[in-house]
Amino acid sequence: MDPALNPFKPGSGLRPPALEGRDAEREQFDLLVARSKHRNYDRGIMLSGLRGVGKTALLNTLAEHAENQGWLTIGLEARPNEAGVSAVRAKLGNELVAGLRRFSRRHKLQKALDGLVELARGFTLGVGVGPAKVEFKLGQQAATGDLDLDLEELVEAISEVMKKRATAFGLFIDEMQDLDPDLLSALLAVQHRAAQREWPFFVIGAGLPSLPSVLADTRSYAERQFAYSTIGPLTNRDAADAIRIPVEQSGGALTPEALDILVEASGGYPYFLQEFGKAVWAVAPEAPFTEDDALFAVEEGRRALDGGFFPSRWNRATERERRYLRAIAATGETTPRSGTVAAAMGQTTTAVSDVRDSAIKKGLIWSPEHGRIGFTVPGMDDFIRRQPTE
Numbered sequence: 001m002d003p004a005l006n007p008f009k010p011g012s013g014l015r016p017p018a019l020e021g022r023d024a025e026r027e028q029f030d031l032l033v034a035r036s037k038h039r040n041y042d043r044g045i046m047l048s049g050l051r052g053v054g055k056t057a058l059l060n061t062l063a064e065h066a067e068n069q070g071w072l073t074i075g076l077e078a079r080p081n082e083a084g085v086s087a088v089r090a091k092l093g094n095e096l097v098a099g100l101r102r103f104s105r106r107h108k109l110q111k112a113l114d115g116l117v118e119l120a121r122g123f124t125l126g127v128g129v130g131p132a133k134v135e136f137k138l139g140q141q142a143a144t145g146d147l148d149l150d151l152e153e154l155v156e157a158i159s160e161v162m163k164k165r166a167t168a169f170g171l172f173i174d175e176m177q178d179l180d181p182d183l184l185s186a187l188l189a190v191q192h193r194a195a196q197r198e199w200p201f202f203v204i205g206a207g208l209p210s211l212p213s214v215l216a217d218t219r220s221y222a223e224r225q226f227a228y229s230t231i232g233p234l235t236n237r238d239a240a241d242a243i244r245i246p247v248e249q250s251g252g253a254l255t256p257e258a259l260d261i262l263v264e265a266s267g268g269y270p271y272f273l274q275e276f277g278k279a280v281w282a283v284a285p286e287a288p289f290t291e292d293d294a295l296f297a298v299e300e301g302r303r304a305l306d307g308g309f310f311p312s313r314w315n316r317a318t319e320r321e322r323r324y325l326r327a328i329a330a331t332g333e334t335t336p337r338s339g340t341v342a343a344a345m346g347q348t349t350t351a352v353s354d355v356r357d358s359a360i361k362k363g364l365i366w367s368p369e370h371g372r373i374g375f376t377v378p379g380m381d382d383f384i385r386r387q388p389t390e
């Protein structure tokens with residue numbers, strides 16, 4: 001088929017041609033937005049799941065919906081090792097300045113939010129802006145340099161304006177497990193305060209399966225603060241739609257047998273659906289795509305994954321981490337006990353705990369429950385077993 005019309009987009013955070021199977025999360029969020037118009041506030045939402053399962057795509061869709069419904073929205077992507085309170089402050093502050101400007105333009109507020117913009121600038125720098133410069137009277141003080149206080153002051157000032165307008169302030173944070181611990185702790189405290197005082201401020205986060213425990217370890221009340229949602233693979237039916245709809249919209253078609261093969265090979269995992277969808281479009285000479293086209297596409301798709309998706313993770317691992325990852329893959333279990341893995345390496349659990357921790361920090365593996373370990377992307381174990389030992 002014409003490559004120029006290929007609708008599929010394997011990649012990180014790329015908007016899929018059809019976002020299937022996320023109705024529950026979207027409805028839950030729609031309700032939060034709808035209620036905010038009645039100044040009736042609910043909890044923020046935390047999405048967690050393996051890499052490539054579609055968290056970023058979903059988070060972006062939610063943010064877009066909120067923005068279209070008149071929310072002030074800010075997006076942040078946390079990065080590991082992005083330490084330094086001043087760096088994260090600057091990032092959050094700059095995004096806020098940009099977001100407030102966007103909001104002003106969109107709602108034709110001219111200079112009405114200049115005071116908030118000044119406050120956000122002061123927050124960025126971690127220095128006082130001086131109440132004299134701030135035009136609206138909310139009794140706020142200059143930024144104190146204390147992250148918790150400054151953030152609270154800023155969120156309160158913004159929330160007050162949003163509440164008056166019967167709208168809300170949404171902070172959308174991707175890869176939230178990697179957020180700087182000081183900022184994370186300050187954000188959870190402010191979210192807590194916001195809930196108590198009925199400020200329309202909501203943190204909507206997405207991250208690896210470790211996210212809920214990272215939050216709980218930061219603040220004990222985090223468990224009750226958000227609605228948690230696990231983002232998993234799609235059902236067969238949704239996975240089939242995720243391929244069929246874009247194919248048909250672009251002028252193609254698939255036999256039911258071809259569709260079954262692609263769905264089955266993907267395991268309903270969104271990244272793989274995009275990869276196999278892209279491949280079937282590329283290899284099929286004409287519509288409808290046949291069983292043969294699908295089988296060929298799965299081979300092509302797997303080659304593409306072996307050339308990029310898997311190695312990009314494997315290549316990030318150190319020599320020692322690779323030995324550990326190989327030992328996990330060799331167990332043949334999805335989530336083996338860390339004790340079993342260590343024993344297979346002829347080591348004690350304690351002796352390899354540092355390499356286990358560093359692989360977790362890099363997002364290569366995660367601990368689904370105490371004492372167990374698994375890969376953060378499906379199929380990684382097969383890939384590793386196919387790698388020649390160096």
Ligand SMILES: Nc1ncnc2c1ncn2[C@@H]1O[C@H](COP(=O)(O)OP(=O)(O)O)[C@@H](O)[C@H]1O
Pocket residue numbers: 009010011012013014015016017018019020021022049050051052053054055056057058242270271272273274
């Ligand atoms: N619900 C979905 N249906 C179909 N494809 C999706 C869906 N969600 C995400 N994708 C696609 O899957 C790939 C991975 O999505 P992404 O949001 O980056 O995952 P994550 O953030 O969980 O690592 C992207 O190519 C994206 O377009």
Ligand SMILES: [Mg+2]
Pocket residue numbers: 012013052055056057174
């Ligand atoms: Mg992502």
